[in-house]
Amino acid sequence: MASITFSQVTKRFPGADRPAVDTVSFTVPADEICMLLGTSGSGKTTLLRMVNRLGDPTSGQVLIDGVPTTEQDPIHLRRGIGYVIQQVGLFPHLTVEDNVRLVPSITGEPAAKSRPRVEALLRLVGLPPAEYRRRYPSQLSGGQAQRVGLARALAADPAILLMDEPFGSLDAITRGRMQQELLRMQQELHKTILFVTHDVDEALTLGDRIAVLAEGRLVQVGTPVELLATPANAFVRRLMGADSIVRQFEYLPVTLALDAAGVRPHAAESITADTTLLEALLRLIQSEQPALVVEEAGRPIGHVTLGSISRSVRRHRSGVQA
Amino acid sequence: MQYLLDTRHWILGEPTSITSLLVAHLRITAISVLIGLAVAFPLALVAVRHTRTYLPLITVAGILYTLPSLAFMALLIPFTGLTATTVVIPLVLYAQVVLIRNIVAAIQAIDPWVVEVGYAMGMTTRQVQWRVVLPLALPVIVAGVRVATVTTIGIATIAPLFGVPSLGYLIFQGFNTSYADQVMAGVILVSALAILTDLALLGVQRLLSRGRRVSPATA
Numbered sequence: 111m112a113s114i115t116f117s118q119v120t121k122r123f124p125g126a127d128r129p130a131v132d133t134v135s136f137t138v139p140a141d142e143i144c145m146l147l148g149t150s151g152s153g154k155t156t157l158l159r160m161v162n163r164l165g166d167p168t169s170g171q172v173l174i175d176g177v178p179t180t181e182q183d184p185i186h187l188r189r190g191i192g193y194v195i196q197q198v199g200l201f202p203h204l205t206v207e208d209n210v211r212l213v214p215s216i217t218g219e220p221a222a223k224s225r226p227r228v229e230a231l232l233r234l235v236g237l238p239p240a241e242y243r244r245r246y247p248s249q250l251s252g253g254q255a256q257r258v259g260l261a262r263a264l265a266a267d268p269a270i271l272l273m274d275e276p277f278g279s280l281d282a283i284t285r286g287r288m289q290q291e292l293l294r295m296q297q298e299l300h301k302t303i304l305f306v307t308h309d310v311d312e313a314l315t316l317g318d319r320i321a322v323l324a325e326g327r328l329v330q331v332g333t334p335v336e337l338l339a340t341p342a343n344a345f346v347r348r349l350m351g352a353d354s355i356v357r358q359f360e361y362l363p364v365t366l367a368l369d370a371a372g373v374r375p376h377a378a379e380s381i382t383a384d385t386t387l388l389e390a391l392l393r394l395i396q397s398e399q400p401a402l403v404v405e406e407a408g409r410p411i412g413h414v415t416l417g418s419i420s421r422s423v424r425r426h427r428s429g430v431q432a
Numbered sequence: 433m434q435y436l437l438d439t440r441h442w443i444l445g446e447p448t449s450i451t452s453l454l455v456a457h458l459r460i461t462a463i464s465v466l467i468g469l470a471v472a473f474p475l476a477l478v479a480v481r482h483t484r485t486y487l488p489l490i491t492v493a494g495i496l497y498t499l500p501s502l503a504f505m506a507l508l509i510p511f512t513g514l515t516a517t518t519v520v521i522p523l524v525l526y527a528q529v530v531l532i533r534n535i536v537a538a539i540q541a542i543d544p545w546v547v548e549v550g551y552a553m554g555m556t557t558r559q560v561q562w563r564v565v566l567p568l569a570l571p572v573i574v575a576g577v578r579v580a581t582v583t584t585i586g587i588a589t590i591a592p593l594f595g596v597p598s599l600g601y602l603i604f605q606g607f608n609t610s611y612a613d614q615v616m617a618g619v620i621l622v623s624a625l626a627i628l629t630d631l632a633l634l635g636v637q638r639l640l641s642r643g644r645r646v647s648p649a650t651a
Contacts, residue, residue: 162552189554199549202644203567213553216563246643262553 111175112269112302114138114161118170121156121326130156132326133170138319140269143296143303145317147310147349153326154306158272161304162191174270189213192263192271192301196278198255200247206232206258207243213266224265231261234295253284260292264299273305277312289315310350314338314361322346334361355423359388364404367422368412380405381414387423390414435602435617448601450621456597457625461584464520468527468580475528476535486536493528501526501587505594514595523587527580534576538569571641578633585626589618599625 114137121131131153138144146154159165160172163184171178179187200209207228208215214224229239235257247255256276263271277285289312296303307313313320314334321331322345330342338361341347351357364385380403381390393402394416401415435441436450443449479486504522512518542565550560589600602618605611 164548164552185554185556187554188552193549193552195545195549197543197545199543199545201546201550201564201568202543203642205643216553216555216559248643248645 111140111300113140113175114144114270114302114304115173115176116157116170117173119157119160119167119172120169121153121160121165122168129153129168129326131160131167134323134326134328135170136321136328136331138302138304140302141300142318143305143316145313145320146304146306146323147308147313147317147320148323149308149349151325152323154308154323155274156326157323158274158304158306161270161272162188162193189217189266190268190270192266192268194256194259194263194271194273194276196275198247198259200250200255200258200262202247204246205243206237206245206247206250207239209247209258210261210265212262217266227265228261231264232258234264235261236291237261252280253288256280256288269302271301271303273303275306275308278307278309285312292316314350314357322349335363335366338362339366356388358423359391360386362387364390364414365406365411367414367419368404369401369415369418379403380410382406383411387419391416391419394419433613433616435611435613436620441617447597448605450599450602450617453597453599453601454621454625457585457588457591457599457622460516460519460523460588460591460596460598461581461629463516464523464584464588465527465577465581467520468524468531468584469577471524472528472531472535476532476539479532479536480539490529490532493525493532496525497529502590502593505590509594516591516596518594519588519591519596523584526587527584530576530579530583534579535569535573538572538576539565541572542568567640571637571644574633574637574640578630578637581633582626582630585622585629589622 116134116136119131119134120129122129134153134157146157148154156165160167161174161179163179163182166180171180173179174182174187201212204212210228210231211219211221211224214227215221229243232239232242237254237257242250242254242258247258250258259276263273277288280288293316305316307316317334319331319333320337322329322337322342324345330337330346332340337346337350338352338358341350341352347353363383364381364387365383367387367390379393379397379399381393383404383406385393385404390402394414401413403410403413405411441450444451446452475489479489499522501522505518508518508521512521546568547560547564550564555563588598589603591598592601592604599618599621602614602621606614606616606618
């Protein structure tokens, strides 16, 4: 349980003509996955590194649970924050087990004591301990190495996890699998995760919330649906691909397309409110029904038809362009 | 072979016995390499931190390396006389090129992300140096020590010309008395010592390189 608040955070590097991060303010609520989305040079990594004090703001503050990070000892602070990067950075001279128990070991915890937790973590990230514990990083694939990197970041049971394009160098299939596993783990871990990415689909898949950055400034912060449905400006719309019908169908929930007419047709099938438009559309086509009932917590809240979906998309597009 | 196999030539207390000469040879080698390391380490650290110093440093060390050992030691006699110092100074200086190069290469070869993660996980600077930088650099440093040690063992053969005992004594003494078997014994012993030391240090390097490829020396 830990929230992260950026308050008027600015970071200037000597010799640069504009700040890398420019008066950014927003809050990441506890236990949420917040995606920092932007092109390269947008300041997302710089912003991330200020949370564990790998760099301090030139002005403004980063607060964890309301306490400014600059008032905390960086060594102590960092031991309570997990850090996962694209380059993984496993220690090549240490076994998988010793890599994972790095943080406990630097605080002087004996190996025997952390053994059970190391094994549990390896199982959590999908690596059977008996098979992988004694391997060296050079004996792992890219995906396996990043799983170890994740286990290592979780070893001290930190409340916050910082992830800087952790799946960026993995192939598309492995990346997709790792994203799903991260979501699965988050269901039991409830960490506050700050996740840097330049991949819009990754942001939409993983984020409870997405903060869009451009040239050091925060352009918009909101849920994936908010960013797709009401992009703040042309840049966000282009970045999110909000004009793309396919993307809307993939991520927007069916509740945006409920039929306004109160008529309840004899729909045999029902879908839940968190179903995406794409899934709803496919179900409509497969079921050969004129409409589907949309249910929230087991209660019907409306229904969708092919007509209502197409109307909602048209309405949404004209709304965006206006 | 007669000379080598004769047990009388291995008597411990005898100053010119094979055993004594072997110990003397190892001692002069160990002293030279250790002092060499003590000199090379700070110089290499300076070269890593201030990259501009590397080229002049390695150039001077390279020029020193080209000086013929016999002439170098003879030049020192007016200052240090017929003492071990006369032999050790050139040996220390010869080792600098390969040691400095390898220490610098060893530190520069460390993946900066690994160091970054060390700090990000909450390691102190001391922990990063002792638990990350040193263990990662050691195998490459030892590769340099291997080359320096074998070279030093070879050059230490001429030490007896300056009144300092080493296995070279057998060679020079054998020449003076036309005792071919003694010359052969000296040659075989020096070669064997060089090869065995190299293998032993290779073993150390392997042990230190767990999980990684064994890297050759940068020389």
